[in-house]
Amino acid sequence: MNLKVEQKDELTVVYLEGRFDAYSAPDVNSQMESLSEKQETPQLIVNLQDVVFVDSTALATLVQAMKRCRQKDGDLRLSDLKQPVRMIFELTRLDRAFEIHVTEEAAITAYRA
Amino acid sequence: MGQTVINLDIPASHKHLNVLGASLGALFERVDFLTDREMLTYNMELALHETCTNIVEHAYQSKEDGRIRVSITLSETDRQLVIDLYDKGISFNITEAKEPNLDEVQIRGYGLFLMRQLLDEVIYTPSKVENHWHLVKNL
Secondary structure, eight states, X not given: OEEEEEEETTEEEEEEEEEESTTTHHHHXXXXXXXXXXXXXXXXXXXXXXXXXXXXXXXXXXXXXXXXXXXXXXXXXXXOOOHHHHHHHHHTTHHHHSOEESXXXXXXXXXXX | OOEEEEEEEEESSGGXXXXXXXXXXXXXXXXXXXXXXXHHHHHHHHHHHHHHHHIIIIISTTOSOOEEEEEEEEETTTTEEEEEEEEXXXXXXXXXXXXXXXXXXXXXXXXXXXXXXXXXXXXXXXXXXXXXXXXXXXX
């Protein structure tokens, strides 16, 4: 899977593309870990628009990354989930743990509010 | 109409599990009666993927030299999808698998939970010869 990072002022937007599963998760995990380590208060948005598949290992990876950010008084928020992906968050009730936005713009606005 | 059976024999590694989703997607693409094809394909791929992830990590302990035999049976007459998976790894005690506490954010334990949520039947039969997962989804 591809991972691209864009810094938008104080916010870091991570764009993931492809299958986010047990095969790709270790690489995503290490890249997310280094992102949150680099910043004093990591404020991340993970844009999932181009993610076609998410499994339970990917969920675990996002939960770990979100916890790392919150430990440093930051956050990891999600945006642009496809409907089947969103449903997995709802089934596991992780939609209550993460702040999920319909669009990246909405996530940016919420951070800056 | 009738019954379609697809048999696959794949390496027990995370790298090759995407083959299963491609097969299910292609199979569903030519079934006329499905109402929400995209969601169904995704959910069945996820259920099958989680089963295989369990086999890779628990039965074969991520050693990657094992095999998984997968038999997918689609009955258009009965509107039912049956998937049987066989592995020769270490047996798993399904009764000891804990359900995740959904009121707390957890890192592990969602795999089997998702399988049970997405399927109508999940039966696991451990064996010294070949462990067997039997998955059923009424379409």
